[in-house]
Amino acid sequence: MDHISPVIWQFLVKWLTDFAVIPPEASKIAPQVDALLVFMTLVSLVGLTLVALLVTTFSILYRRERNPVATQIEGSTLLEATWTIIPLGLFLVMFVWGSVLYFRIYTPPPNAMNIYVVGKQWMWKAEHPGGQHEINSLHVPIGQPVQLTLISQDVFHSFSLPAFRVKREAIPGRYTTVWFEATEVGTYHLFCSQYCGTSHSAMIGNVVVMTPDDYKKWLESSTSGVSLAQNGERLFASLSCTACHNGRPDARGPSLANVYGSKLTLSNGEHVQVDDEYLRQAILNPSAHITQGYAPIMPTYQGQISEEGIFSLVEYIKGLDSNYRIQQTTNTTSFSPAVTAKSAAEGTVKP
Amino acid sequence: MSTILSLPDQSTARIPKRNYLTNENGILSWLLTGDHKRIAILYLISITFFFFIGGALAGLIRLELLTPQSDLMATDTYNKVFSMHGIIMVFLFLVPSVPATLGNFLIPIMVGAKDLAFPKINLLSWYLYLAGGGLTLWAMITGGVDTGWTFTTPLSTHYVNTNVVTTGLAIFIAGFSSIFTGLNFIVTIHRMRAPGMTWFKMPLFVWSHYAASILMVLGTPVLAITLVLVVLERTIGIGIFDPAKGGDPILFQHLFWFYSHPAVYIMILPGMGVISEVISTFARKRVFGYSAVAFSSVAIAVFGFFVWEHHMFIMGVSNYSTLVFSLLTMLVAVPSAIKIFNWAFTLYKGSITFETPMLYAFGFMGLFTIGGLTGVFLGSSGTDIHLTETYFIVAHFHFVMVGGMLMAFLSGIHFWWPKMTGRMYPEKVSQLAAVITFIGFNFTFFPQFLLGMLGMPRRYAAYPPEFQVLNVFSTAGASILGVGYLLPMIYLVWSLKYGKIAGDNPWQATGLEWQIQSPPLTQNFIEIPVVTQDAYDYEWLERQKEHEVTQLG
Numbered sequence: 001m002d003h004i005s006p007v008i009w010q011f012l013v014k015w016l017t018d019f020a021v022i023p024p025e026a027s028k029i030a031p032q033v034d035a036l037l038v039f040m041t042l043v044s045l046v047g048l049t050l051v052a053l054l055v056t057t058f059s060i061l062y063r064r065e066r067n068p069v070a071t072q073i074e075g076s077t078l079l080e081a082t083w084t085i086i087p088l089g090l091f092l093v094m095f096v097w098g099s100v101l102y103f104r105i106y107t108p109p110p111n112a113m114n115i116y117v118v119g120k121q122w123m124w125k126a127e128h129p130g131g132q133h134e135i136n137s138l139h140v141p142i143g144q145p146v147q148l149t150l151i152s153q154d155v156f157h158s159f160s161l162p163a164f165r166v167k168r169e170a171i172p173g174r175y176t177t178v179w180f181e182a183t184e185v186g187t188y189h190l191f192c193s194q195y196c197g198t199s200h201s202a203m204i205g206n207v208v209v210m211t212p213d214d215y216k217k218w219l220e221s222s223t224s225g226v227s228l229a230q231n232g233e234r235l236f237a238s239l240s241c242t243a244c245h246n247g248r249p250d251a252r253g254p255s256l257a258n259v260y261g262s263k264l265t266l267s268n269g270e271h272v273q274v275d276d277e278y279l280r281q282a283i284l285n286p287s288a289h290i291t292q293g294y295a296p297i298m299p300t301y302q303g304q305i306s307e308e309g310i311f312s313l314v315e316y317i318k319g320l321d322s323n324y325r326i327q328q329t330t331n332t333t334s335f336s337p338a339v340t341a342k343s344a345a346e347g348t349v350k351p
Numbered sequence: 352m353s354t355i356l357s358l359p360d361q362s363t364a365r366i367p368k369r370n371y372l373t374n375e376n377g378i379l380s381w382l383l384t385g386d387h388k389r390i391a392i393l394y395l396i397s398i399t400f401f402f403f404i405g406g407a408l409a410g411l412i413r414l415e416l417l418t419p420q421s422d423l424m425a426t427d428t429y430n431k432v433f434s435m436h437g438i439i440m441v442f443l444f445l446v447p448s449v450p451a452t453l454g455n456f457l458i459p460i461m462v463g464a465k466d467l468a469f470p471k472i473n474l475l476s477w478y479l480y481l482a483g484g485g486l487t488l489w490a491m492i493t494g495g496v497d498t499g500w501t502f503t504t505p506l507s508t509h510y511v512n513t514n515v516v517t518t519g520l521a522i523f524i525a526g527f528s529s530i531f532t533g534l535n536f537i538v539t540i541h542r543m544r545a546p547g548m549t550w551f552k553m554p555l556f557v558w559s560h561y562a563a564s565i566l567m568v569l570g571t572p573v574l575a576i577t578l579v580l581v582v583l584e585r586t587i588g589i590g591i592f593d594p595a596k597g598g599d600p601i602l603f604q605h606l607f608w609f610y611s612h613p614a615v616y617i618m619i620l621p622g623m624g625v626i627s628e629v630i631s632t633f634a635r636k637r638v639f640g641y642s643a644v645a646f647s648s649v650a651i652a653v654f655g656f657f658v659w660e661h662h663m664f665i666m667g668v669s670n671y672s673t674l675v676f677s678l679l680t681m682l683v684a685v686p687s688a689i690k691i692f693n694w695a696f697t698l699y700k701g702s703i704t705f706e707t708p709m710l711y712a713f714g715f716m717g718l719f720t721i722g723g724l725t726g727v728f729l730g731s732s733g734t735d736i737h738l739t740e741t742y743f744i745v746a747h748f749h750f751v752m753v754g755g756m757l758m759a760f761l762s763g764i765h766f767w768w769p770k771m772t773g774r775m776y777p778e779k780v781s782q783l784a785a786v787i788t789f790i791g792f793n794f795t796f797f798p799q800f801l802l803g804m805l806g807m808p809r810r811y812a813a814y815p816p817e818f819q820v821l822n823v824f825s826t827a828g829a830s831i832l833g834v835g836y837l838l839p840m841i842y843l844v845w846s847l848k849y850g851k852i853a854g855d856n857p858w859q860a861t862g863l864e865w866q867i868q869s870p871p872l873t874q875n876f877i878e879i880p881v882v883t884q885d886a887y888d889y890e891w892l893e894r895q896k897e898h899e900v901t902q903l904g
Binding site: 020097107162173196201 | 353354355421426427430497499501503505506509510511594595597599600601634635636637639640641642643664665666667670673674677678681682684685688689691692693695696698699700701702703704705713716717720721724725727728730731732733734735736737739740741801804805806808809810811812813814815889890
């Protein structure tokens with residue numbers, strides 16, 4: 001093979017040995033997406049072959065040498081109806097099939113564990129509820145649905161996991177979510193796929209899929225010691241949220257215990273479901289989210305708290321089922337709640 | 352190989368002394384002309400200039416991607432190169448390519464008019480194009496822009512430090528040139544058809560330009576508004592798109608794609624018009640199902656306005672709106688399928704010859720079919736999640752825009768070259784160029800489908816090493832493609848002086864433009880024709896010829 005350039009030879013060998021047209025299937029949804037991709041590829045091949053056959057056959061049969069005079073034909077309603085209806089039918093099948101997958105990919109199951117991810121120029125920062133922080137990598141267990149709550153701190157980014165066939169844009173100013181269930185242990189690509197400036201192509205990392213046991217070990221070995229909710233509680237106090245949201249009868253803000261997932265009536269009569277996105281908006285833009293019966297006195301926290309901080313607060317409020325600890329931290333104020341020792345011990349104080 | 356070429360006796364034939372090229376002399380007679388044919392030539396020269404700049408930038412992109420590391424240029428430079436490539440190719444080449452050159456030249460003649468309805472606005476449109484193009488070049492020379500051609504906020508408004516304002520204004524200005532062209536076509540087609548030229552006697556080239564013109568007139572203003580908002584947000588900080596000020600960056604995506612999706616139909620519809628003319632001429636047959644092809648152009652234009660959100664399926668839009676837009680996207684794919692089959696059946700029982708325009712048209716049909724079918728992969732929302740923002744998208748729209756539109760443009764340029772210049776291009780070398788282009792194109796862009804399937808994101812200056820082999824294929828193909836584009840540039844210029852004299856109707860085609868002298872008179876027709884024949888009426892053409900002979904005899 002000395003007449004072939006070694007570089008080209010090397011490429012050919014590499015290409016033949018590593019050749020792949022689809023990435024590894026490492027999530028539950030991946031084989032389902034691939035099934036549709038295969039179906040579409042087959043339909044496309046048939047369609048393309050049909051067009052190529054028609055053009056080639058007619059070009060041979062009706063070339064000038066064989067057929068010097070053309071026969072004029074207006075058209076054929078029957079034929080035209082055929083090639084309107086058959087493609088339409090096939091496209092509709094792809095539409096329905098694709099939509100089913102789309103709803104599956106973007107509708108997380110209720111038992112999914114949540115990991116928060118911030119995109120910023122030019123890195124991905126993942127925040128696990130247990131207080132594990134990682135940059136440009138994501139550790140997940142096998143066989144457990146994982147939901148990602150994404151946000152961008154600056155420009156549009158896109159969290160792309162080709163091996164899982166999922167992708168979601170991380171957008172400034174609002175949460176987006178995506179979920180997956182990993183099925184194969186391994187390390188896979190994590191890309192930012194929305195162009196985001198200078199180092200866009202360096203905003204890449206790995207998603208590491210581990211067995212549940214390894215994952216548990218990883219969680220223990222990499223925790224910062226302060227869980228997201230604990231950090232949220234600290235922020236809740238240091239930002240003086242406790243001054244109003246303490247659940248006392250004369251509190252100037254609504255009690256936040258068990259507020260997550262509940263249905264609120266706002267002062268403008270609107271009904272909202274409290275979710276991550278609502279909590280985030282209520283912190284940053286409170287005047288637009290006044291709970292009925294309260295005065296619009298809350299200042300905005302825009303610019304005073306990072307996206308990671310908001311994650312902590314949201315995680316804290318999510319798990320908040322009592323105002324007891326809040327009131328403990330504010331016990332030095334003039335008002336002293338009449339708390340019986342019994343109910344306090346049970347942690348169920350709700351004035 | 353047989354041919355339909357019928358040229359006059361080369362030893363005695365002359366280019367008519369009086370024609371639109373010789374009517375007036377001097378540079379001013381060109382710069383101040385109101386003649387649609389001269390403006391078409393001005394446009395042709397300018398868009399060719401921008402095409403080669405955009406092409407050189409594409410060459411740089413492919414060279415950088417030869418290796419996984421970013422080693423030929425800094426990532427910032429790479430980002431500017433692909434941004435300028437996109438901006439120049441989309442706004443300064445693809446959008447004006449066929450309409451502003453072939454459309455400008457042919458639409459008045461095809462409907463039997465002396466000129467477009469507003470010749471001065473037509474000239475103004477060229478100057479606006481030049482101003483927009485010049486400003487774009489200025490922005491490029493003074494530092495470039497690195498937002499991508501999509502100007503995504505808040506990257507473009509708050510984060511990059513390059514010439515966003517200059518480029519935005521340049522596109523704003525160039526947009527008006529497109530609006531004016533569209534306006535001129537609509538008015539001309541409505542009001543200036545020759546006696547007897549009813550809507551359903553118009554060539555399909557005119558129908559597809561009519562559909563594209565509606566898109567230009569209704570869509571481009573939205574782009575203009577969007578760019579003004581970006582410029583205002585960047586300069587004086589109004590908070591339309593900035594979430595920190597209560598704005599919504601998704602709103603930008605809606606506005607931008609409300610223009611930019613119809614824009615792909617602005618680009619492809621005129622190309623489809625070219626293909627209808629060429630296939631009919633070289634098969635010597637009426638276009639199969641004339642009215643289906645005509646209405647499918649209009650259907651594409653109408654549906655084209657209601658599918659923009661398929662660019663945003665992964666951006667956190669409501670799942671239910673995705674459902675609606677995915678369905679509409681599937682519907683817009685159908686008229687394109689109809690066209691492809693109608694063209695294929697135009698060949699049935701034809702009398703086919705294979706001159707260069709026909710070869711390019713065959714190339715169009717193959718590549719556009721692939722481009723269209725892969726569009727369905729992206730219109731189906733579940734698979735779009737995996738494929739969007741990867742090289743699959745890049746390959747898909749290059750198959751449609753380069754494989755489709757550029758093939759159609761080259762087909763049309765060769766087809767009408769004898770009419771525009773009075774001389775033939777050299778047949779053999781141009782057939783070779785068509786084949787080289789087809790091969791080079793597939794080599795360049797087919798590997799990108801595989802890269803996209805594997806997940807390689809677009810707009811990456813550096814990429815994981817496992818993607819290198821396919822990228823090397825793509826770059827190798829691009830160099831073949833480059834040769835394919837340089838060849839016509841050389842032999843077409845050569846033919847201006849040395850090409851054979853074409854005569855009035857070298858292809859024996861039926862359109863009104865072929866019944867007048869080549870190159871045409873400034874006023875196109877000596878007397879306005881009265882149209883009795885259908886479009887693509889080859890029997891009528893035969894009778895005309897017999898008539899001529901008996902008269903002369």
